[in-house]
Structure formats: C-alpha cells, structure tokens
Amino acid sequence: MGRLPERAEGQEHGPAGRRAQQGVRAVPEGAGVTGTSRVHVPAEAAGAFPDAWRHCVGTGRLDLALRRDHQDSLALLQREIGFRHIRGHGLFSDGMAVHRPYTDGGTRYVHHSFTHVDQVVDAWLAAGVRPFLELGFMPGGLASGEQTVFWWRGNVTPPRDPAEWTALVQATLAHLVDRYGLDEVRTWPIEVWNEPDLPDFWQHADQDAYHRLYEATAHAVKEVDAELRVGGPAVSPGAGSDWLARFAEFTEVRDVPVDFVSRHAYSSGPAQHVPFGVHQTLAPAATLLDQFAEPRRTLKGTRLADAPVHVTEFNSSYRPDNPVHDTAFHAAYLAPVLAGGGDLVDSFSYWTFSDVFEEAGVPTALFHGGFGLLTHRQIRKPTFHLYAFLARMGPDLLTRGDDHLVTRHPDGRVTVLAWAPVDPTGATPGPQEHALRLSVPVGRAAGRGAAFVRRLSVDEENGNAYTAWRRMGSPRSPRPQQLDVLHEAAEPARTHRSLPIEEGRVDLPLTLARHEVTFAELSPVDDETPPWWDERRLLGRDPRRGGAPRRGRDPRRGRDSQFGRDPQFGREPE
Secondary structure, three states: OOOOOOOOOOOHHHHHHHHHHHHOEEEEEEOOHHHHHEEOOOOOOOOOOOOOOHHHHHHOOHHHHHHHHHHHHOOOOOOOOOOOOOOOOOOOOOHHHHHHEEEEEOOEEEOOHHHHHHHHHHHHHHHOOEEEEOOOOOOEEEEOOOEEEEEEEOOOOEEEOHHHHHHHHHHHHHHHHHOOOOHHOOOOEEEEEOOOOOOOOHHHHHHHHHHHHHHHHHHHHHHOOOOEEEEEEEHHHHOOHHHHHHHHHHHHHHHOOEEEEEEEEEEEEEOOEOOOOOEOEOOHHHHHHHHHHHHHHHOOOOOOOOOEEEEEEEOOOOOOOOOOHHHHHHHHHHHHHHHHHHHHOEEEEEOOOOOOOOOOOOOOOOOOOOOOEOOOOOOOHHHHHHHHHHOOOOOEEEOOOEEEEEEEEOOOOEEEEOOOOOOOOOOOOOOOOEEEEEEEOOOOOOOOEEEEEEEEOOOOOOOOOHHHOOOOOOOOOOHHHHHHHHHOOOOOOEEEEEEEEOOOOOEEEEEEEEOOEEEEEEEEEOOOOOOOOOHHHHHHOOOOOOOOOOOOOOOOOOOEOOOOEOOOOOOOOO
C-alpha cells in the first residue's frame, strides 16, 4: 500500500475523529413521563451522522443475481433504502463460469468467460448499487483439492498454480475496467477471500498459505491499476487479534499493498438444532460494537493503524436458519448498532439483503430464519423497516442515546429514531412498554406555532408479517391470497398529529410497545387554513345558526348557501 497520511498531533482521522466529534449525548433534563427522564435535544448539530450502515449490504452467491426474484428484491431495497455497494461470495466459483480450462492436442489452455459477470454487474448498476468484489472461491479447474463449502459447493483450497490464479484475477479486473471504465472500477473495493481463519472456508485455516495468496493477489490487482483498492483478510469474529496482527506484520515486512482492513461480526453462540432451524443464545448488541472496534485496537502502532476498516459481514446470528432474523426483536436489538457503528468503522455490511440465499440449500418455508431483510417473496421484515427508517434520517446529528437518535435535515425537518431496548440474556425481564420524552428544537429559536409530527412504527403487531404468518398456522408455501395478507401485515403503523411549538421547542412524548422501533419526523407548520373554516362548515351546517344546512340555491349569484362559502376558495362568505 502507499504511505498513509500522518496524524497531526491531537488529530484523529476517519471514524476515530467522528467519535471525538460526535460523542455528545443528550442530557436528562428532569423527571418525565412514566418514570423516564426528559431529554433536552441540543439545537446545534454535534456533527455529521455517519452513514457507514449504508455503504454496503450482503447477498448470496453471485449467480443468484441472474434470477428475477433477486433483481426484484434488489430493486425494492434500493427504492426504499439505497445502499451504495453489494458483496457476495462465489465470483470465481463454477456457477459463474469465469475460469474455463480445456485441452487441445495434449496442451492445457484456459479461456475466461465474463458473460455471467457482465449480467450480474449490469443488473446491480441498473439498480443503483456498485460491487464490493470478493475474490473467491477457487474454480474447480484451478483448485488444488476437493474440499468445498455450502450446498452449492464453493471450493476452499488454494490454487494449484498461483500464476494461473493471478492471471484469472488480472483478466477479470482488466475486463471490468474495459467494460465499465477505470474511474468506475476504482470505486469498487476488492477483498481477497472470505474468512480464511476458518477451516471450512480455507483449507486447514492455514494463515501462511493465505498470506501467500493475498500477496500474489494484491500485487496482481495493482498491476492492473495502482489506484484499485485491495484489502483483507475478511476474518471471522473468532479469529482473535493475532490474525490481524500477523497480517499487518506480514504485509509490512513484505511491502504488500493493503488499502483497507476487513473483518466480520456476529453475536450469537453455538447452534442448538431444533426442527427446521436452530436456536442460539445472543450476547448483548454492544458485543457487535466491540467487534467493530477491535481492528483499530489491534492495529494501533502498525502500518495499518489508519487504514479504513470495513466490516464486510455482520448480523446477530451467523446461521441462515435462525428465526430471530424474522422478528421485531431483531430490529430493536440492532437499532443501537446501526445508530453508533459508524463511529467505529468505515462501513458495516448487513448479511444479507434477501432470503434469495442458498448456502444451506433452497429455503423450505417462506419464513425460515433467513438472513434477509426481505423474504424470497419480497415481504419486508421488521429489520428492513429499521433500515428504511434510517434512510429517512437527516445528515446532521443532534444527539444520540441508549434508546434514541435525533438528526436534522437541511430544510429544518427533525427526525427521530427510537427503540425499546432489549436484553437478549434474559437477565432483566422485558417491559411491555418503554417511554421516553424528548424536548426537540423545531423552527426558529424562540418561535411559537405548531409542528406536524408523523410517526411510523414496527413492533410485535405492526410492520411484522412474521406474527401474521404464525397466526395463519405458519404455512410453508402461502397461497397468493395469504401472501397478499402478509404484504399488508408488513406495512408499518402510521400516525400523525400536531404538537405546539413553545420557545422553539416541541415536547415529544413517545411510548413504545415491546420490541418497537419507531420513526418520527417533526416539521414546523406554515398554516394556510382559512380562518373562517371550522367543523360546522366542514359538516355542512349553517355557521350562523349551528343547525342543519339550508337547502337550495342562494338567490345571490355565485353563492351556494348549501355550503355557506364563496366558490372562490379562501374567501370568507359575507
């Protein structure tokens, strides 16, 4: 890698700098409703709200992107959330048919086919999302062994010919540059392999062999273009700090390019198998944030101390059959992670956006504990709504707490994300309700008037198709009319009201149901309602008598006594 910029004394770059800038939290102002404190939201922004949560999202193996259900799901995701990059496995696996060896006259040749690669990338770019390239797994014709992972058999052995591997990497990148342009491909991070610290994903979890693969691959990438960004080692949560430390030492001693560091984060314990799924214990959500922070702790004082950190997979469970992924609990559990993760890393990629995903085989039921924000029938899960709510938040951070995040838009709208805290350990009983009260700055500093407040919520009963599906009897393959009901059940609850603005502030009380995540938007009202318009006229009564409306036409031209108003809207009747 090139020399990273030096830190000025007392200056922090990247997420570390954001932590210093955005460490301001709202301060309790006194006793509030139902035993809660009243939180005074500052009027001045503490800084920009980092949208590292939006940088990338995961998907299944790449050839799934050739299917219509993947493309329909991605189009929905991008309309309502809008991620910038997408990452999946299997770019070089046999399903993508890139590496095509053949023999002619006793001589071995290799042909590279980019038909599927082009179709996948074209579909992604058309949806408004760029690739985050993961280089792997090993093509069968290049593999040194037969060990595979997943139902679709991704080969996890080293290349039998390193030169043929680097030729494959270079041919692929050169083709992408030729097709999409150098400026475009430079925006695509390139990650070498996936979880090489696990023997299921890299033969024998041989770190020295991975270092050799990384060195050859990184140099091959830079030979295509020095500004292409390459990184790794994409280790699992169980890798331990020694993997990253040894990776940093190796790349420094050998002068190997590293433009970013990557790792994964999950918070579940070992799987306990039950029919059609698994049960796993969950650590508190703060465990995920601690995993996000670990690379910077480990790499402090090394050449990679200031390198961008990308968490290229994260979720609660690492299993694609854990029912927790389908629940409202899951959205409330991850809310503080999405609210605070951007202070720690440059990106963290939810694994995955859709249940169009087949690592453990083709799903056997609509709801099966899949990773996806969407089911394979494009039904939104509660965690999808958590992301959609975040997509509505403003760029300026006002404050953040253990159960809330408050931002502001340039046009003055203030947006609130609030959640009912959850304790997965069961150490404390979960309350049926959670209350908080916010004093929110809206409009001019000393202004008065009214604010329009709209609210969207998901909980056990709202925006939760999983609850409706279970009440249906958990049909494994719902009929079309049942799917219609589930799509309706997946819609969040929507309410709106008007609240007074006093001295430039709105008192916003929020009572959240169990496992609720709620979004509220406050905007000052510029009231254009005619002053004479009241409920009596709205209901057709005679405003002068308060009784039933008169029938018939007023003898004066242009007046209709039935409605008691002039046809010219906004003009009060004489």
